[in-house]
Amino acid sequence: MINVQEQKVLLEVQNLKQYFPVKREKLLQPKLSVKAVDDISFTLREGETLSIVGESGCGKSTTGRAILRLDEPTAGKVVYNGKNILELSKKDLRTLRGDLQVIFQDPFASLNPRQTIQQILSEAMSIQNSVQKELRKDRMRELMHLVGLPEEALSRHPHEFSGGQRQRIGIARALAVNPKLIICDEAVSALDVSIQAQILNLLKRLQRQLNLTFLFISHDLSVVRHISDRVMVMYLGKVVEIAPKHALFDQPTHPYTRALLSSIPVPNPKVQTERILLSGDVPSPINPPSGCRFHTRCPFATELCSSKEPETVEVQNGHYVACHYANDFFSA
Amino acid sequence: MSKEVILEVKNLQTHFTTKRGTSKAVDGIDFTLHKGETLGIVGESGCGKSITSLSILRLIPSPPGKIAGGEVLFKGRNLVELPESEMRKLRGNEISMIFQEPMTSLNPVLPVGEQIAEAIRLHQKLNKKEAAKKAVEMLRLVGIPSPEKRAKQEPFQLSGGMRQRVMIAMALSCNPEVLIADEPTTALDVTIQAQILRLMKELQERLGMGVILITHDLGVVAETCDKVAVMYAGNIVEHATTETLFETPLHPYTQGLLASLPKIDEDQEELYTIEGNVPSAFNMPSGCRFASRCPLATNLCREYKPELIEHESGSKVRCWVYSNKWQEQEVVV
Amino acid sequence: MIWFIIKRLMQTVPVIIGVTIVVFVIMQLVPGDPAVLLAGEGATKETIEALREQLGLHQPLYVQYFDYVSNLLRGDMGFSLKNNQPVLQEIMTRLPITLELAIFSTLITIVLGMLAGIISAIRPYSILDTVVMVVALLGISLPSFWFGLMLMYSFSVKLHIFPVAGWDSMLHVVLPAFTLGAGGAAIVARMTRSSMLEVIRQDYIRTARAKGVKERVIIYKHALRNALIPVITVVGLQFGALLGGTVLVESIFAINGLGRMIVDAIRMRDLPVVQGGVLVASLVFVVVNLIVDILYRLFNKRIELN
Numbered sequence: 001m002i003n004v005q006e007q008k009v010l011l012e013v014q015n016l017k018q019y020f021p022v023k024r025e026k027l028l029q030p031k032l033s034v035k036a037v038d039d040i041s042f043t044l045r046e047g048e049t050l051s052i053v054g055e056s057g058c059g060k061s062t063t064g065r066a067i068l069r070l071d072e073p074t075a076g077k078v079v080y081n082g083k084n085i086l087e088l089s090k091k092d093l094r095t096l097r098g099d100l101q102v103i104f105q106d107p108f109a110s111l112n113p114r115q116t117i118q119q120i121l122s123e124a125m126s127i128q129n130s131v132q133k134e135l136r137k138d139r140m141r142e143l144m145h146l147v148g149l150p151e152e153a154l155s156r157h158p159h160e161f162s163g164g165q166r167q168r169i170g171i172a173r174a175l176a177v178n179p180k181l182i183i184c185d186e187a188v189s190a191l192d193v194s195i196q197a198q199i200l201n202l203l204k205r206l207q208r209q210l211n212l213t214f215l216f217i218s219h220d221l222s223v224v225r226h227i228s229d230r231v232m233v234m235y236l237g238k239v240v241e242i243a244p245k246h247a248l249f250d251q252p253t254h255p256y257t258r259a260l261l262s263s264i265p266v267p268n269p270k271v272q273t274e275r276i277l278l279s280g281d282v283p284s285p286i287n288p289p290s291g292c293r294f295h296t297r298c299p300f301a302t303e304l305c306s307s308k309e310p311e312t313v314e315v316q317n318g319h320y321v322a323c324h325y326a327n328d329f330f331s332a
Numbered sequence: 333m334s335k336e337v338i339l340e341v342k343n344l345q346t347h348f349t350t351k352r353g354t355s356k357a358v359d360g361i362d363f364t365l366h367k368g369e370t371l372g373i374v375g376e377s378g379c380g381k382s383i384t385s386l387s388i389l390r391l392i393p394s395p396p397g398k399i400a401g402g403e404v405l406f407k408g409r410n411l412v413e414l415p416e417s418e419m420r421k422l423r424g425n426e427i428s429m430i431f432q433e434p435m436t437s438l439n440p441v442l443p444v445g446e447q448i449a450e451a452i453r454l455h456q457k458l459n460k461k462e463a464a465k466k467a468v469e470m471l472r473l474v475g476i477p478s479p480e481k482r483a484k485q486e487p488f489q490l491s492g493g494m495r496q497r498v499m500i501a502m503a504l505s506c507n508p509e510v511l512i513a514d515e516p517t518t519a520l521d522v523t524i525q526a527q528i529l530r531l532m533k534e535l536q537e538r539l540g541m542g543v544i545l546i547t548h549d550l551g552v553v554a555e556t557c558d559k560v561a562v563m564y565a566g567n568i569v570e571h572a573t574t575e576t577l578f579e580t581p582l583h584p585y586t587q588g589l590l591a592s593l594p595k596i597d598e599d600q601e602e603l604y605t606i607e608g609n610v611p612s613a614f615n616m617p618s619g620c621r622f623a624s625r626c627p628l629a630t631n632l633c634r635e636y637k638p639e640l641i642e643h644e645s646g647s648k649v650r651c652w653v654y655s656n657k658w659q660e661q662e663v664v665v
Numbered sequence: 666m667i668w669f670i671i672k673r674l675m676q677t678v679p680v681i682i683g684v685t686i687v688v689f690v691i692m693q694l695v696p697g698d699p700a701v702l703l704a705g706e707g708a709t710k711e712t713i714e715a716l717r718e719q720l721g722l723h724q725p726l727y728v729q730y731f732d733y734v735s736n737l738l739r740g741d742m743g744f745s746l747k748n749n750q751p752v753l754q755e756i757m758t759r760l761p762i763t764l765e766l767a768i769f770s771t772l773i774t775i776v777l778g779m780l781a782g783i784i785s786a787i788r789p790y791s792i793l794d795t796v797v798m799v800v801a802l803l804g805i806s807l808p809s810f811w812f813g814l815m816l817m818y819s820f821s822v823k824l825h826i827f828p829v830a831g832w833d834s835m836l837h838v839v840l841p842a843f844t845l846g847a848g849g850a851a852i853v854a855r856m857t858r859s860s861m862l863e864v865i866r867q868d869y870i871r872t873a874r875a876k877g878v879k880e881r882v883i884i885y886k887h888a889l890r891n892a893l894i895p896v897i898t899v900v901g902l903q904f905g906a907l908l909g910g911t912v913l914v915e916s917i918f919a920i921n922g923l924g925r926m927i928v929d930a931i932r933m934r935d936l937p938v939v940q941g942g943v944l945v946a947s948l949v950f951v952v953v954n955l956i957v958d959i960l961y962r963l964f965n966k967r968i969e970l971n
Contacts, residue, residue: 055521056492162609192376192548197592197603204602219521222551226594226603249596263526264596265551269574277530278523280477281491391874393866424876431875436868441890441964451876502876 007045010181010213011067014041016076018059018066022286034285036062038237039076044181049207049214051224053260054234057282060217063234064183067215068100069093080181098128101179105186107170111158117169118154121176128177143172146209148202164195171202175210183215188223200227221264225249230318233257236285236293239312243319253321253330256294292324300325335366338542339388339427339510344402346380346387348613349395355613357383359566360402362640365510370536370543372557372574374550376589378610379563381546385512388544389423406510425455428503432515434495438487444495445471445483448502455506470501474531493524497531504535511536514546529556550593554578562586565610565621568640572647582649584626620652628653632661666962673958677951684947685737689730692940698722702746702934742944743937745930752941755926760945762832763922766845766914767907769838773846774853774903779896781850782857786892787884789862797854804851809910813844813917830919841918845910849903856899860892867891894964901957905950 019033037059044050052060066073069085078085080096088096104110111120121140125131131139144151147168158166167187174182184203188196204227206212218224224231225245232242233254241254252258259276266273278297283289289296295305304324312322315330323329346358358380365371373381386392388404390411404411406427411419423429428451431437439447448467452458458466464483471479474497487495496516503511513532517525533556536543545557553560553574560577562570562585570583581587591604608625611617620638623629632652640650652658700716701708717723721732736743742752781801785794817840821829827840864870865888873887912924923942930938 055523164609193550193589194376194592194606197594197605198607200594201603201605221522222594222596225596226600259523261596263522265525265529265549265555266596267550267554267578267590267593269554269578271554275526275530277526279527281493281524282521389875391871420877420879422877423874424878429875431868431872433868437872439869439873439887439891442887450873450878454877499872502872 007047009043010046010080011044011215012077012079013043013063013067014077014079016040016063016066016078017074018062018071019074020071032286035237035288036285037066037073038288040234040237040239042232042239042242044213044215046180046213047207047211048229049216049227051216051218051228051231052234053218053221053224053231055219055260055282057236057285058234059237059285060219060234061185064102064185064215064217068097068102068183070102094127098177099180100183101174101177101181102183102185103167103170103174103187105189107166108158108163111166111169111173113158116155116157117172120158120169120173121154124173124176131176139176143175146175146206147172148198162195163191164198167191167195167199168202171199171206175206179212181213181215183217185217186219187216189218189220196223203227221261233260236282236288238293239320239322240294241319241321243316243321247316247319251316251319251330253315253319253326254294254323255298255300255329259299292322300329335368337364338367338406339365339544340403340405341384341388342403342405344384344387344404345400346383346392346397347400348397353614356400356566356616357397357613358387359616361561361563361566361568363561363568363571365542365544367509367542368536368540369559370545370557372545372547372553372560373563374547374553374560375563376548376610378565378613380566381548381563382514384563385429385514385544385546388512389427389429390419391423391429421455424451424503424508425506426508427510427512428506428508429512429514430496430499430503430516432518434492434499434519435487437499438495440487443484443486444490444498448483448498448505451502452505466505467501470505471498473504473535474498474501475527476501492520493527496520496524496528500528500531500535504539504541507539508541510542510544512544512546515548516545517552518547518549525552532556550590562589565616566613567621567650568648569622569650570647571640571649572645576645576647580645580647582643582645582647582654583622583651584628584653585622588625620650630661632657669962670959673955677955680951681948684944684951685734686730688940688944688947689733691943692936693726695936702936737944742941745938746935747930747933747938752937755938756923756941756945759921759923759926760949762920763908763911763915763924764949765838766841766911766920766922767904769842770846770849770907770910771900771904773842774849774907775900777846778850778853779857779893781854782896783861783884783889785854785858786861786865789858794858798858801851801854804847804854807847809844809848810913810917812847813841813914816840816844817917832918832920832922837918837920841914841920844917845907845914848910849900849907852903853896853899856896857892860895861888864888864892890964894961897957897961897964901954904953904957908946908950 016037017039018037019035022032022034040063052063054060062071065071067078067085073086076086085096118140121143122136125136125139140154141151144153149165149168158169161169188199191199200223203214207214216224216227228245230242230244231248233240233256235256241248241257248257249261252261259278262273262276276299280297283296291307292305292310295301298305310322310324312320313326314320315326341361341363343360343362344358345356345360348355348357361384363371373384375381383392387399388411390399392399399412402412438444445464445467448470449463452463452466453460468479468483471483476482476494476497482490490498517528520528529552547553557574559573561568562583564585570577570581570586577586578590581590588604588606592606594600594603606625611621611624617623618637619635620629620633623633626633638650638652638655640648641655643649643654700713700720700722704713704716721729740753744751745755781797785797788794817829820826820840828837831837870883870887873883911922912928915922915925916928923946927939927942930942
């Protein structure tokens with residue numbers, strides 16, 4: 001594992017907000033918005049894997065999309081190479097997309113079924129002009145080798161591949177333009193365990209070989225624990241905890257993180273987990289709870305929690321928690 | 333186990349006939365379920381676990397599907413041969429089922445209370461009003477707050493977790509003896525999954541039904557099941573008590589599956605992987621179906637299909653390694 | 666729901682204004698001077714000039730349009746050039762006949778179409794399904810003027826079951842309504858079938874089966890309501906097409922409806938009647954669309970959320 005703190009900052013997200021307007025149902029209803037991502041900040045260092053975890057609707061995927069400007073964020077800054085991505089012109093943004101790539105959960109949906117793998121890869125290269133025309137053939141063979149597919153795969157169509165192989169193609173396409181950062185949005189979630197293991201190993205190997213940085217978005221905490229250097233936990237559009245992997249899994253501090261970790265079924269019948277069972281469902285992001293957004297489900301909530309939004313506290317080197325009682329929970 | 337057997341599946345075979353040929357999605361599986369017990373059926377997509385569950389209640393879409401052989405014995409009756417009208421009396425009454433997708437498994441245009449009441453009225457001698465009242469009671473039983481109000485709502489007004497509670501309420505409304513749960517928590521978030529699993533456990537203890545839990549999640553199995561059947565390519569390859577299975581997995585596939593899981597409490601540099609892919613359902617090898625991916629496979633495995641045999645640990649396993657033939661073969665080599 | 670209806674009603678206002686503009690402009694584009702037509706052959710230049718003055722044809726177009734609309738609001742659609750009767754009066758006697766025809770045709774479209782669709786969907790790819798769908802295909806392909814004549818020939822001329830033409834009793838309604846509704850019924854049948862087949866594959870149908878619900882109840886209670894949602898839209902669109910179809914059918918069966926009135930007026934170059942007829946037909950279409958939207962909403966409450 002790399003020592004994260006010594007690496008240079010590759011990407012910095014500052015006060016990022018992404019609101020989506022809600023269609024008004026009633027005539028005189030005030031204008032509402034879904035606060036999908038509500039004022040989050042974090043940094044990503046070169047060569048590391050930062051994971052974003054949380055349950056559906058917490059804003060983890062929206063964060064990834066906002067960084068790439070697949071949706072136009074409402075406010076905030078995303079600084080990459082000294083430039084704010086959110087202020088780039090269309091042309092500069094296109095150039096930049098060569099550095100920042102994304103792999104989705106369902107690669108099949110993003111692969112044109114009529115194109116062969118060769119066409120898909122060559123299209124990606126020509127958009128970014130990342131590889132000279134004469135060299136593209138060689139580069140494609142190299143890519144196939146990198147992601148563990150036979151060279152013959154180049155002349156075939158996406159539907160001829162299994163789920164795991166398609167994800168390898170998705171990875172090859174992302175790598176075609178020599179990216180620095182890859183955002184993996186639930187990239188292994190749809191795969192069976194045995195295939196998932198193959199893809200996770202592949203991602204790790206590629207990271208070492210090509211010095212890639214990953215922003216790994218997932219709901220599966222076991223996978224996150226395996227692949228990450230640092231982990232960021234989100235709840236209802238906010239970051240509740242961010243820490244190096246071991247700190248987070250060994251000393252989860254925010255009550256939500258604790259509940260989340262304790263909810264995972266462990267594949268070992270002898271382990272009896274002390275489960276913190278949360279009551280109810282996640283509240284609506286249109287009208288999130290006042291104060292700490294987790295207070296409606298938090299077993300430790302006090303009056304303070306419902307009235308005042310907690311500051312983010314650094315409980316230990318690099319371990320940040322957004323909870324009024326962070327220090328109490330940390331030592332506890 | 334001394335408890336009473338309530339469901340016995342013998343050599344069940346379900347085939348699908350399409351233009352590409354016949355696929356033996358479920359190819360001769362056996363298991364028994366006792367009262368109050370939870371049996372897990374695990375495996376990866378396409379292994380036949382869901383088809384098995386649908387076959388028990390004869391809910392396979394036909395054509396193209398067909399139960400091609402075997403028996404499903406429930407209280408002395410073979411469900412495979414039961415007339416459709418008798419089968420209907422059983423469904424949702426003595427054997428009921430919950431499905432993976434709570435989003436799409438409820439009728440979008442009917443109030444949820446009405447959907448529960450429908451099952452009650454079908455199988456119990458209650459009038460409309462009494463059934464509606466019972467439906468509200470069921471909603472309360474599964475922990476839905478203000479059930480009177482919720483009963484009148486339509487599925488889109490409920491969250492995913494609540495919809496799955498509604499499905500459970502519906503399935504349990506007639507006190508079934510067997511509940512088949514097909515990936516009941518796969519579509520849910522972990523904290524909601526924890527709620528639903530806890531609820532199912534509580535209700536099972538209270539109502540004493542046998543549960544068949546179909547899942548791909550070994551964590552869920554470890555936590556909820558008494559015994560497990562591992563399926564691969566239409567066969568059961570290992571059948572054991574949960575404890576034994578996780579402690580001493582026998583089949584190379586089971587071992588691989590467990591080893592390829594990322595661990596929540598342990599650092600691993602590289603994950604174990606099972607190389608290759610599941611053979612095509614239309615073109616099954618004549619030998620062991622796992623042979624092409626198995627690190628231990630020999631010619632014996634590639635040529636002859638192993639039977640499910642009893643191992644000294646009490647588990648059953650479909651693998652030549654644990655048979656006498658394996659030793660003889662070593663000698664020949 | 667009330668808000669939705671109000672909102673939807675308000676949306677029809679610009680549509681109606683648009684319709685009046687289109688109708689007005691089209692009439693301006695028709696070759697020939699209305700004053701010349703009105704004055705008749707052999708009229709002097711002075712007479713024509715005086716008529717122009719009287720009709721306000723010297724005014725700029727927007728003033729003419731404004732006059733036209735304000736007259737409309739007072740229920741004044743001008744007078745027929747043929748018989749000097751008020752156009753509105755003429756329309757009012759004709760409209761109910763056409764509406765009656767259209768409504769009966771729509772009923773035939775709905776009842777026949779859905780029934781055929783459901784029968785087909787219950788046993789897809791069976792012989793019955795194939796027969797129903799072939800008949801439906803014929804229904805779409807047959808031109809209504811030929812189909813109408815054939816019906817008239819078989820049932821009126823040969824079998825004497827229904828009257829040949831006219832519009833006096835309920836018996837008179839049957840053949841024209843069937844002629845007009847058959848094409849729509851065929852479309853609705855195909856639509857209902859494919860929609861039903863789609864719905865029957867849904868997870869909630871499997872849930873209903875797992876509850877032990879009878880196949881018949883599954884079809885009528887669980888599948889049909891969901892399957893009908895797209896069908897409603899088709900029926901609404903069909904009603905619009907139907908209004909156009911009345912022109913032909915009214916001519917074949919000699920029915921004094923709105924469609925025939927418009928055709929006759931066009932032939933006689935009776936512009937005020939054409940103008941009024943087209944406007945009223947358009948308004949009927951707008952109203953029907955409104956009703957369809959509201960029904961659609963009632964059937965499919967989930968739209969509210971998205």
